[in-house]
Amino acid sequence: MNKPLIVVVEDEQAIQDVVAYNLRREGYEVLLAGDGDEGLALIQSKRPGLVILDLMLPGIDGLSICQQLRADPKTRSIPLMILSAKEEESDIVIGLSLGADDYLAKPFSSREMLARVKALLRRANTSRQVSDDYIQVGPLSIDFARYEAKLGGQLLTLTATEFKLLAELAGHPGRALTREHLLNRAVGDAVVVVDRNIDVHIRSVRKKLGNHSGMIETVRGLGYRFVE
Ligand code: CA
Numbered sequence: 001m002n003k004p005l006i007v008v009v010e011d012e013q014a015i016q017d018v019v020a021y022n023l024r025r026e027g028y029e030v031l032l033a034g035d036g037d038e039g040l041a042l043i044q045s046k047r048p049g050l051v052i053l054d055l056m057l058p059g060i061d062g063l064s065i066c067q068q069l070r071a072d073p074k075t076r077s078i079p080l081m082i083l084s085a086k087e088e089e090s091d092i093v094i095g096l097s098l099g100a101d102d103y104l105a106k107p108f109s110s111r112e113m114l115a116r117v118k119a120l121l122r123r124a125n126t127s128r129q130v131s132d133d134y135i136q137v138g139p140l141s142i143d144f145a146r147y148e149a150k151l152g153g154q155l156l157t158l159t160a161t162e163f164k165l166l167a168e169l170a171g172h173p174g175r176a177l178t179r180e181h182l183l184n185r186a187v188g189d190a191v192v193v194v195d196r197n198i199d200v201h202i203r204s205v206r207k208k209l210g211n212h213s214g215m216i217e218t219v220r221g222l223g224y225r226f227v228e
Pocket residue numbers: 010011012054055056057
């Protein structure tokens with residue numbers, strides 16, 4: 001089977017080298033860009049299977065690239081992993097809210113980088129059905145018109161907030177969603193809640209998912225992610 005093309009946008013030569021070397025050794029085809037403008041043009045013309053994107057770049061910065069890729073239907077679904085230095089933690093949160101699928105904080109090991117790449121590609125390949133009023137992911141189905149969620153055909157008894165949380169997560173499988181994002185989507189501004197309250201709702205949803213509670217994964221320091 002052909003391994004997908006991966007575009008790496010990174011201005012630090014040493015990191016570019018080590019990322020490209022390790023990906024190529026695994027059989028991936030790799031194209032490199034050293035600045036933002038070149039990177040964006042490359043992604044738009046090649047439509048790779050995955051993008052690894054540094055945030056601090058000469059030319060257009062990584063966050064703007066992220067935003068542009070997600071706004072364009074032709075590049076919207078390309079899996080996107082952002083790279084960032086530890087001190088850019090707030091940028092990671094912004095990147096994820098702009099639609100990046102995962103992040104890797106520098107310094108990272110090659111093994112970790114490869115594991116994340118494989119996981120992202122696997123998630124991108126799993127089949128799922130998502131429409132405006134119906135989501136089917138693995139054993140879970142969500143019917144928005146009926147306001148119903150079923151697991152393995154069995155109706156789940158969820159509160160309104162729990163339903164919205166689960167629907168938001170399942171609607172973006174594999175994507176890390178920040179607490180703030182979930183709060184806005186599921187709770188709205190009608191209720192004043194502290195950030196942590198999301199955790200209480202999630203805990204309750206997980207309990208109701210029983211054996212499938214692992215479908216909601218904690219992303220440390222950020223929020224949650226739905227995994228299939
Ligand atoms: Ca950089």
